Amino acid sequence: MKITKKMEWLLGLATLLLTGLVSIGYSYAENQTAAPCPVVVVDAGHGGKDPGKIGTDGTEEKEINLQIALRLRDCLEAEGFKVVMTRTDDTPLYDDAASNKQRDDLKNRCALIESVHAAFSISIHQNSYSDPDVHGAQVFYYQGSEAGQTMAAAIQSGIRQMADPGNTRIHKANSSYYMLKNAKCPSVIVECGFLSNPEETKKLRTQAYQQQMAEAICAGFVNYYHAADEVDA
Numbered sequence: 001m002k003i004t005k006k007m008e009w010l011l012g013l014a015t016l017l018l019t020g021l022v023s024i025g026y027s028y029a030e031n032q033t034a035a036p037c038p039v040v041v042v043d044a045g046h047g048g049k050d051p052g053k054i055g056t057d058g059t060e061e062k063e064i065n066l067q068i069a070l071r072l073r074d075c076l077e078a079e080g081f082k083v084v085m086t087r088t089d090d091t092p093l094y095d096d097a098a099s100n101k102q103r104d105d106l107k108n109r110c111a112l113i114e115s116v117h118a119a120f121s122i123s124i125h126q127n128s129y130s131d132p133d134v135h136g137a138q139v140f141y142y143q144g145s146e147a148g149q150t151m152a153a154a155i156q157s158g159i160r161q162m163a164d165p166g167n168t169r170i171h172k173a174n175s176s177y178y179m180l181k182n183a184k185c186p187s188v189i190v191e192c193g194f195l196s197n198p199e200e201t202k203k204l205r206t207q208a209y210q211q212q213m214a215e216a217i218c219a220g221f222v223n224y225y226h227a228a229d230e231v232d233a
């Protein structure tokens with residue numbers, strides 16, 4: 001009798017322990033799957049009456065930005081990120097009644113980033129310079145933002161490896177760009193190339209290079225994201 005009681009007690013204890021372990025296991029698994037999918041805002045610069053930079057052949061920056069941004073969205077979604085675009089066509093973000101449309105446009109982009117609780121934002125732009133020989137993509141981050149800096153470095157390296165092997169540019173800090181200054185999450189601006197360089201413009205107009213650039217930015221970002229994740233864990 002004594003042994004049976006003891007065995008019953010032990011069995012009970014074992015059951016309790018097992019139940020506990022199983023429920024801990026469950027909640028752990030729940031936590032793993034319930035981890036919120038981070039929202040990435042992909043921001044195609046300019047739009048509407050604001051064409052952005054204009055190439056020597058008349059290429060408008062806003063259109064190249066949109067093409068690369070849409071492709072970047074697809075790549076990021078395929079990697080499991082939730083993507084919110086600031087625009088998916090030529091519709092600008094400024095109010096027609098706004099006295100300073102450019103300011104209003106940028107303000108609304110930042111408001112969108114905040115309203116969707118974005119974890120990261122990636123703005124796509126094209127550059128221009130007085131010297132037509134200058135070329136090559138460059139990634140900018142907000143001065144003092146450690147996360148922005150690491151993300152910019154990873155994307156710059158992705159571009160060098162996957163899209164623009166001759167690119168010797170280094171990701172760069174900036175303290176005045178409106179988007180970098182006002183976005184409420186780690187953000188970068190990717191200047192994918194120079195529309196003042198006819199050869200680079202020609203490349204940027206092709207679907208093949210737009211795709212390559214989008215995949216390179218995506219790969220760089222994903223590398224950054226997973227490295228940051230490991231540090232967190």
Ligand SMILES: [Zn+2]
Pocket residue numbers: 045046052053061125126
């Ligand atoms: Zn621009």
